[in-house]
Amino acid sequence: MSRLIASFTLAAGLLASASVSAVEISISCSALGKEYEICKQGVDAWAQKTGNTVKIVSTPNSATERLALYQQLLAAGAGDIDVFQIDVVWTGILADHLVDLTAKGQGEIGGHLPAMAETSRVNGKLMAMPWFADAGLLYYRQDLLDKYKRPVPQTWADLTETARIIQEGERKDDKGDFWGYVWQGRAYEGLTTVALEWIASYNGGTIVDEKGEITVENPKAAEALKTAAGWVGTITPEGVLNYTEEEARGVFQAGNAAFMRNWPYAWALAQGADSTIKGKVGIAPLPKGGADGRHAGTLGGQLLAVSKYSKNAEAATDLVMYLTGEAEQKRRAVEGSFNPTIVSLYSDTDIAKANPFIGDLADVFSNAVARPATVTGQNYNKVSTEFFNAIHQVLSKRSQPEQALNRLDRDLKRIKRNGWQ
Amino acid sequence: MSSAVASAPSPARETAQGGRSSLTRSRIRAAWIFIAPTLIVLALIAGWPLARTIWFSFTDASLNNLADYEFIGFENYVANYDGEWFGLLTDPDWWHSVWNTVWFTAVSVSIETVLGIIVALILNASFPGRGIMRAVILIPWAIPTVVSAKMWNWMLHDQFGVINDMLLRLGLIAAPITWTANPDTALWTVVMVDVWKTTPFMALLILAALQMLPGDIYEAAKVDGVHPVKVFFRVTLPLIKPALIVAVIFRALDALRVFDLIYVLTANSRDTASMSVYARQQLVDFQEVGLGSAASTLIFLIIALLIVITMAAGRVRLSGDPR
Secondary structure, eight states: OHHHHHHHHHHHHHHHHHHHOOOOOEEEOSSSTHHHHHHHHHHHHHHHHHSSSEEEOOSSSSSSHHHHHHHHHTTTTTTEEEEEEEEETSHHHHHHGOOOOOOHHHHHHHHHHOOHHHHETTEEEEEEEEEEEOOOOOEEEHHHHHHHHHHOOHHHHHHHHHHHHHHHHHHHTTTTEEEEEEEEEESSSSHHHHHHHHHHHTOOOOBBBTOBBOOOSSHHHHHHHHHHHBBTTTBBBBGGGGOOHHHHHHHHHTTEEEEEEEEHHHHHHHHHHTTTTTSSEEEEOBBBSSSTTTOOOEEEEEEEEEEOTTTTTTHHHHHHHHSHHHHHHHHHHHOOOOOSSSSGGGEEEEEHOOOOOOOHHHHHHTBBBTTTTHHHHHHHHHHHHHHHHHHHHHHHSSSOOHHHHHHHHHHHHHHHHTTTO | OHHHHSSSSSHHHHHTTTTHHHHHHHHHHHHHHHHHHHHHHHIIIHHHHHHHHHHHBBOOOBBBBOOOBOOOOOTTTTEETTTTEEEEGGGGGHHHHHHHHHHHHHHHHHHHHHHHHHHHHHHOOOOOTTHHHHHTTTHHHHHHHHHHHHHHHHTTTTTTTTHHHHHHHHHSSSSSOOOTTSHHHHHHHHHHHHEEEEEEHHHHHHHHHHSSOOOOHHHHHHHHHOOOOIIIIIHHHHHHHHHHHHOOOHHHHHHHOOOOHHHHHTTTTHHHHHHHHHIIIIIIIIIIHHHOOOHHHHHHHHHHHHHHHHHHHHHHHHHHOOO
């Protein structure tokens, strides 16, 4: 509430102080947790430097709702928001409405994580600038691994075994609702990211390859899904089929699970003062599919883009370049634990002091798997929906992996019909 | 009933006078003038969007660029490319969502009607604190659906939900039930939450009907020594039937459009998707204004058809009644 009042006062103040030559830029910032505060400090610094004013527009917390709002605004050609904070998988969907930043950003983009830079491009043009990175991680309970003398699992088979041992042991110790492994299994975008990690870790591809070929129906993908479906009801509660990030964190942070798959944001919360598992948690890359598999975390994160309908595109682009620049990314990493997208910052000593695990994350990010958003463009949401529904069918044991992948292949071909765009 | 009374005199007058007098004509003109604003407003807020939706259903419009679209005939409904069938009418997901919606409506409205009658009968009796009871029972109806759905979502959580905890402590179940995750229980869970929320609405409408009933019939029945159960089925039920049918149609209209409850409890899951969830996904998530409009048009037709059937069934039974 107080934040709301503060933002109103701020907005009113900004409006009053706007001079004739300076322009007003609107930016949509996420307001999840600390994000709003950090974003406000960043844009205020730019406003002070340039003499322009910046208005922050609050958007829905749910990513799906946020995308729907953006699409409605942009489809109507509304110039109300100049700078959009967008998800890495939205670039292709929104590209028609964004300003080409190639001329301004070409020099900078080389220093960013290649995977993040790739998500900012559409048909070779730079339509957005990377702001911060995210990737799927394995959270584990160090105290329980010590208690049962098990190492941090390197393959999914290791994880299955270790989770089973810990779960059986803990349940004997009067913890009847203890589970081995929790993750996000609800039929939503989150399941696409989770299932892509399984398939990629078995070298089963990324649903659709860079050339646009549908590759999801293959024996390695089927093997990955078989392993995952085997967890449900054994080391994973059946309820995971309706879990999002927060439900999974709820179980893990209450001390009722040995392992969890989640994004980096859960780290600060698990180590918070009111957490029952404070100081007992570790993070690692997600396990490999087998000895010849790979560690694969799905790439997440956010980009900044400029609306084509902006009346002050020049100033808006300048704001984007400032916010995604090295100094601001460093400040955000130190003060808000946002993972930078600029490679050189991963060896920065100030950031390492604030986030001791930042060095481990550098590997995770550089090996991260991107969802096939760029290549499928406008159709990404359909592809993702078909994919997570097929996976959900397998996990709830209503279809066999091979059969589900076969049907998925057919459905994706229907969507593709005469090409993705 | 009221329509029969109102329309009875007019044909009689017309045959007596053999045509329309100038008075009748001016009355009809006055009637049109008075109705016109309503008709214009209705045409603007209901007719225009409906016509536009139906028009869009025959185009390939996309939300990404609404200005640029082409007429494609019935391709959104059914089309054949290279021997493969495309379109709404060939999409098993669409038919599954139709089935979900109809099943949900039939089951939830039936349960709500029976429970609503029971609650209304209780509230109709005089007992101390009746006024407070009547207000309290409306609380579930007063909470916005999204809020109550979110609330139930946490209460039904398989790991730390209060419902599972209570059932476990009572020894009714051995392991927590995954209410919203298991496809077998998910739709029943949605029905349960809907019954919790909407029974007060039914009870209120039925209670209003009960309050209108004349007391002397009941006194006569009492004097004649008729069993209370028989009084309910032979006196109360036939008398509240018109109000009951209106209440059922209201609820059914609402239930056929169900969206928020299902969307919050189980998101876009295909096991529980209703017609509205399907249409929204096409329109917003996939930006397919054409296909989404086709789905919306079919929803409109399906609801209209079902309501006509319900009304016809209600009227037939009413007129079949010897009294």
